[in-house]
Amino acid sequence: MNRAQTGLPALAIALLVMTVFTGLGLGIADGALVSAERNADERHVATSLAEWLVAAESPLTERANVFNATRLARLDASGVARSFPVADGRSFRLRVNESTVAATGDVRGGTTFRRLVVVERQQTRTIQPDFGLNRAITLPRRTTKATVALSPPTNTTVTAVRANDRVLLRNASGLSGQFEVALSRFETTQLRFQGGGSLPAGSVEITYAAPETAKTSLVVKVDG
Amino acid sequence: MDSRAVTPVVEKTITMGIVVLFVGAMTTTMFGTAVPTYRDAVGTEMGERVLATASEEIARAVPPNTTMVQSERTVDLPATIRGSAYRIRVDGRSLVFDHPDITTRRSRPALPPTVTRLSGEWQSGANTVVTVRSVSDGLAVELREESS
Numbered sequence: 145m146n147r148a149q150t151g152l153p154a155l156a157i158a159l160l161v162m163t164v165f166t167g168l169g170l171g172i173a174d175g176a177l178v179s180a181e182r183n184a185d186e187r188h189v190a191t192s193l194a195e196w197l198v199a200a201e202s203p204l205t206e207r208a209n210v211f212n213a214t215r216l217a218r219l220d221a222s223g224v225a226r227s228f229p230v231a232d233g234r235s236f237r238l239r240v241n242e243s244t245v246a247a248t249g250d251v252r253g254g255t256t257f258r259r260l261v262v263v264e265r266q267q268t269r270t271i272q273p274d275f276g277l278n279r280a281i282t283l284p285r286r287t288t289k290a291t292v293a294l295s296p297p298t299n300t301t302v303t304a305v306r307a308n309d310r311v312l313l314r315n316a317s318g319l320s321g322q323f324e325v326a327l328s329r330f331e332t333t334q335l336r337f338q339g340g341g342s343l344p345a346g347s348v349e350i351t352y353a354a355p356e357t358a359k360t361s362l363v364v365k366v367d368g
Numbered sequence: 369m370d371s372r373a374v375t376p377v378v379e380k381t382i383t384m385g386i387v388v389l390f391v392g393a394m395t396t397t398m399f400g401t402a403v404p405t406y407r408d409a410v411g412t413e414m415g416e417r418v419l420a421t422a423s424e425e426i427a428r429a430v431p432p433n434t435t436m437v438q439s440e441r442t443v444d445l446p447a448t449i450r451g452s453a454y455r456i457r458v459d460g461r462s463l464v465f466d467h468p469d470i471t472t473r474r475s476r477p478a479l480p481p482t483v484t485r486l487s488g489e490w491q492s493g494a495n496t497v498v499t500v501r502s503v504s505d506g507l508a509v510e511l512r513e514e515s516s
Contacts, residue, residue, distance in 0.1 A: 152379065152382065159387075170402055177406065177409055181409075183416075184417040185419070187420065188420040191424075192477075201432060229461065232476070
């Protein structure tokens with residue numbers, strides 16, 4: 145009885161090894177399944193929200209991918225849910241330039257989506273140019289309007305103001321006072337003052353509103 | 369030691385018994401717990417992704433601001449998930465994923481406000497198509513099945 149069952153321990157070891165390997169296989173399969181799991185719906189909401197926020201039709205943008213800083217500052221969570229129905233009923237947090245713009249509830253984990261965006265700010269500037277020989281000054285690009293205040297000295301007459309080659313203001317007997325001029329945003333404008341006599345610094349004052357842009361990142365986090 | 373001639377028979381019998389028991393236990397654990405658990409997990413995950421894909425495809429089918437739209441887009445969806453057919457139907461502005469064995473899920477496609485109507489239904493396995501058309505007050509998005 146004792147001698148002949150020597151095959152049994154070998155069988156037991158074989159079965160044990162097989163069980164161990166089956167368990168390992170199941171463990172690997174489990175790991176693969178867990179690592180492949182992601183919240184597809186959350187991801188879908190995060191990507192579409194980020195896409196719609198920076199779209200050209202978005203109420204927050206000036207053009208595609210360019211935020212208007214004033215409108216962005218006025219934004220809150222209910223405004224986001226109203227303008228972008230895809231985020232309605234979700235917990236989300238929008239961050240621009242490392243500061244939270246709009247957030248609902250508590251967002252802990254969730255799916256994060258990042259985009260590079262440009263934030264545009266309207267800046268009003270006043271300059272009193274000191275002209276060289278050509279009496280011209282170039283304004284920053286995308287300036288759409290400017291106020292030109294002319295107070296030339298007594299023996300100087302400014303007969304015309306040109307933007308690039310277009311005549312903006314013209315008076316043969318001399319221009320003086322404040323003028324609002326409209327400029328094209330599609331070209332960079334160079335203002336040129338024509339006339340006789342000298343134009344010392346301070347006799348021309350130009351006030352313009354120019355958009356100032358800064359590149360930053362938009363972080364959209366959606367949880368549940 | 370009279371019984372020595374019997375021992376090989378006993379040994380073979382015990383071995384057979386043990387192997388049969390082992391295979392039985394293994395099969396029971398595999399098909400009783402592990403396989404159905406994985407099947408359910410993969411089915412749920414798959415359903416979620418299919419719904420998200422459908423949602424994205426529908427949102428992508430809608431063109432940006434234009435006046436006259438007449439567009440059609442074929443959306444490729446798997447014929448079966450977890451071994452059975454399923455439906456994707458519209459409820460309000462959301463899509464609903466209906467499957468006999470997987471819990472029903474909803475997803476909201478990101479549609480612009482110009483879309484005034486969202487309707488239709490997709491049955492898996494069919495040639496699923498999303499059509500966008502201009503109507504009097506905006507755009508109408510419809511989920512249709514096309515006979516190929």
